[in-house]
Amino acid sequence: MMHDAGNIRALTGSSLLEALLQTSSDAIVVSDAEGRIVFWNPGAARIFGFDAVEAVDQSLDLIIPEKLRARHWQGYRHVMATGHSRYGEGDLLSVPALTKDGRRISVEFxxxxxxxxxxxxxxxxxxxRDSTKHFEELKSLRRKIAELESAAPAA
Incomplete structure (x- = not known):
């Protein structure tokens, strides 16, 4: 089925922004300078289990595992103070995160x-994006390789 390119081009400005922000695939989370959540899209609700009412106005600690919080906040405060992040150039980061039910997941962001x-x-x-399945598959493959290498006869 062909779509009219004019209809796509008409989706600009606030309607395009709204369509992108309300995606249910990826989580889009916006936080203020203090690390309080000010925007939480349907993708964030799907991935983390908290709806927007539960998440907005909460600290990012909502999804940060406790033992990683000190390191996270040290970096966050530095970025807010300097206005620069070494990760702000389109780098894809992988970190653990928490869900509403307490599960630990892996996210790339x-x-x-x-x-x-x-x-x-x-x-x-x-x-x-939730990358837990991918992370677990890689971990399993690495474990199998290590087992094979340790079982192989020495040359």
Whole structure:
């Protein structure tokens, strides 16, 4: 079925932004300079289990495993103070995260710095994808390779 290119081009400005933000595939989480969640899309609800009402106005600690929080906040505060992140150039990061039911999952994500009209960092948008299945498959393959290597006769 052919679609009219004019209809696609008409989807601009706020309607395009709304369509992108309301995607249910990837999580889009926006946090302010203090690390409070100010936007939580349907993808975030699907991945993490918290709906927007539960997540908005909460600390990012909602999805950060406890033993990683100190390191996360040290980096977050540094990024907000300097306005720069070594991860803000489109790098794909992989980290553990928490779900509402307490499960630990793996997420891959990118960040986008949010700035005011003066260029000052005022928050961050994160676009995340659940990569738990992929992470577990890689871990299993590495374990099998190690077992094969240790069982192989020495040459």
């Amino acid at each position: 990118t960040i986008v710095m949010l700035r005011d009209e003066h260029g000052t960092a005022v928050g961050m948008a994160s676009i995340m």
